[in-house]
Amino acid sequence: MKIFLLLLLLGVNGAAGVTHSMKYFKTASSGIPNFPEFVSVGLVDEVEFVHYDSNTKRAEPKQDWMKEAVDQQYWDTQSEIVLRQQQTFKGNIDILKQRFNQTGGVHIVQVMYGCEWTEGTKEVKGFWQEGYDGEDFISFDLNTQTWIAPTAEAVITKNKWDNNKAEIAQAKNYLTEICPQWGKKYLQAGRSSLMRTDRPSVSLLQKSSSSPVSCFATGFYPNKAVLFWRKGGDDLHDNVEEGQILPNPDGTFQKSSDLDLSSVRPEDWGKYECVFQLDGLNDDIITKLDQSGIRTNSVPVPPSEFPVGPVVGGVVGLLLLTACICGLLIWRRRVHGYQRGLEVDTELE
Structure with missing residues (x-):
């Protein structure tokens, strides 16, 4: 064989x-x-x-x-x-x-x-x-x-x-x-x-003017990545909700990090930036917080630009x-053919 x-x-x-x-x-x-x-x-x-x-x-x-x-x-x-x-x-x-x-x-x-x-x-x-x-x-x-x-x-x-x-x-x-x-x-x-390294596309998304701004990175590989917000060179933890790394249908990954700006004055937005770091990349991918660069539901976005496919695909992949x-199980192994995953013949009684 x-x-x-x-x-x-x-x-x-x-x-x-x-x-x-x-x-x-x-x-x-x-x-x-x-x-x-x-x-x-x-x-x-x-x-x-x-x-x-x-x-x-x-x-x-x-x-x-x-x-x-x-x-x-x-x-x-x-x-x-x-x-x-x-x-x-x-x-x-x-x-x-x-x-x-x-x-x-x-x-x-x-x-x-x-x-x-x-x-x-x-x-x-x-x-x-x-x-x-x-x-x-x-x-x-x-x-x-x-x-x-x-x-x-x-x-x-x-x-x-x-x-x-x-x-x-x-x-x-x-x-x-x-x-x-x-x-x-x-x-x-x-x-x-x-063993490849794929750079992501990074976008700033916002449902409405009062919603948190989401820094969304998709299309990266491998899944060893960090995405976070920074202000004036300092990492932010307050008012930040970090999402998990999720799979895309094409084998790449996506991740998001939401920043609540409800208490931030508009003139201070320029102090904020989203930072993406990926294992295998020597340089950080930095996205400045700029109102003009945010994609929102209130402004139509051409389908070719908005990352709908990866978002929907990632959700479907996550659900599957x-x-x-969703639960961890009960069956016991008797080891035959370890090379291809364990051969299992188990009794719980």
């Missing part, structure tokens, strides 16, 4: 100190119309590279570089593994409903696991979190190699898993050894895309990601 034959011969080079990540989200749901009962996504450096859902029952590449890196046998094997996970998740929903004395309704269970590693060092951080209906259910403490149960309903699972020393050793090995090894190979496969990540 031709799986990363070239990648096995290659190393991942880069500047020391840069942190990368690989993580998987596995989500099962019940009672949600028109939404897949099971979704599995894999991300490297926050970019989705593999996707599976219970409607298609197929693991599929989400990036062109992933299509070129592996052959059809890889996808067949991956699909079989995740299909077994889907069946396990479905059974675990029923078990958890019994644990929490529930019958019908909407329920979501999920696991998130993966690792982060820093180039130029041996530092690796592994993580494994599981939950139910948006609340923590159980998580793995890599330092103590024990499971943490924040609720009484999870104690049964904790005791059973803590007593299985063989699987604890396997989990540790995956999180600290196998995960970063394969993460680096995926990173190498998509190097031209994942939230739907997949």
Whole structure:
């Protein structure tokens, strides 16, 4: 089987100190119309590279570089593994409903696991979190190699898993050894895309004359960015609401930071500026606060100029990601085929 034959011969080079990540989200749901009962996504450096859902029952590449890196046998094997996970998740929903004395309704269970590693060092951080209906259910403490149960309903699972020393050793090995090894190979496969640097377009937006002014940056990559307001050279924290970094449909990212100017005199606006900093760029992107440069709803803006696509796309992408990540789950792993995410066959009882 031709799986990363070239990648096995290659190393991942880069500047020391840069942190990368690989993580998987596995989500099962019940009672949600028109939404897949099971979704599995894999991300490297926050970019989705593999996707599976219970409607298609197929693991599929989400990036062109992933299509070129592996052959059809890889996808067949991956699909079989995740299909077994889907069946396990479905059974675990029923078990958890019994644990929490529930019958019908909407329920979501999920696991998130993966690792982060820093180039130029041996530092690796592994993580494994599981939950139910948006609340923590159980998580793995890599330092103590024990499971943490924040609720009484999870104690049964904790005791059973803590007593299985063989699987604890396997989990540790995956999180600290196998995960970063394969993460680096995926990173190498998509190097031209994942290791690039894209400058954003930065705009000042305002709904109305009395609304906060939003500094909006979109189209940047990677997602290691900082956006903040400054006055007279000093960073501002008061009257500032910072938004999260959100994905765009094209694989880039967006971020906003809102500044409340209700108590600022118009003649003092010139003292304010928005600053964008991106990992990989040597220079800051600075946007001066100027009334004439603000785009508002009260003044029609040509469609080609206003960043409607990235905004709407980012919201849609966020909603989809939230739907997949809105709760952390309950399924237990038996490790077969670590290379492609964990093979899972779990029982909670």
